[in-house]
Amino acid sequence: MPNHNSGTSDGQLRWGILGTGFIAGLQVQDLLDNGFTVQAAGSRSLETSKAFTSRHGIATAHGSYEDLVADPDVDVVYVATPHVFHHANALLALNAGKHVLVEKAFTINVREARDIVDLATEKGLVALEAMWTRFLPHMAHLRKILADGLLGDVRKVVASHNQDLPKDPAHRLNDPALGGGALLDLGVYPISFAFDVFGAPQRILASAAMAATGVDRQTAAIFEYADGQQALVDCALDTAGNNRAAIIGTAGWVEIDSVWYNPVPFTRYDISGNVVERFDRPVKGRGMQYQAAELERLVREGATAGNLLPPCESVAIMAAMDEIRRQVGLSYDADRQL
Known part of the structure; x- marks a missing residue:
């Protein structure tokens, strides 16, 4: 069985935050406190995005999700919108060539979950469900x-x-x-x-x-x-x-x-x-850094699925x-x- 990861980052992968609500703020704080690079955030309004990036000291604010996923300085997108939007938001990021960490519940239904996993597999990208408990x-x-x-x-x-x-x-x-x-x-x-x-x-x-x-x-x-x-x-x-x-x-x-x-x-x-x-x-902070570290490990090793929560299990x-x-x-x- 794999041991838990350290929950820290070397800071090389650059994160973009899609959605700027409560859960996004919790995730960002754990990322920043553990060496992760949070490069940008995107909201449906630039004003909301700027308020979020200002509050957390993030470099770039985008006024749309499309602009966020198109940002060449973003490698990974954390999808933090309500789960009814996860399907569209994750597909948007994957189609832009970004790895995704998708809040749970992964989607609304199994059909949407399969869509995300199939696209990630096709593109050789990581699609990891943000079931943070798994990685604690x-x-x-x-x-x-x-x-x-x-x-x-x-x-x-x-x-x-x-x-x-x-x-x-x-x-x-x-x-x-x-x-x-x-x-x-x-x-x-x-x-x-x-x-x-x-x-x-x-x-x-x-x-x-x-x-x-x-x-x-x-x-x-x-x-x-x-x-x-x-x-x-x-x-x-x-x-x-x-x-x-x-x-x-x-x-x-x-x-x-x-x-x-x-x-x-x-x-x-x-x-x-x-x-x-x-x-x-x-554990330092809330403990949401461990799921992010798992995603970074998968990217670093050139893998799209790990043992702790493979995409097929999120579908199941x-x-x-x-x-x-x-x-x-x-x-x-x-x-x-x-």
């Missing part, structure tokens, strides 16, 4: 525990992501036209975690409760696997929870502290419930979320755009 040190150590067989036969994954988010019906999270709902924003974390441990499920059983706007306000699913393993995943956008996760095996279990998808400690127990390990490694995760949405009756405008 505690997840790297968890994978080593599993690889070393310290939990015995792993039987179950349990992971939750419940938050109390804005109730405004016009908010992006509550708007079906913008891919709102708990599943794509929040559920993608525990679903990706289940994939990390077990891979793609053989069968999915899903249930959801809908908000008045037509998006899912809470969703739960059981993933079933060929050898009887299960993953129990749930999410909600109108109820806060403890947001913990566990991996359970025949020789012991691991409990990851709240909030499990952040760089937090975890405890490993033996089958009798005795603590045998406490992993606690502080979108397929699983499509199946959950099919079962609970959640559709988006993008599903009808053929």
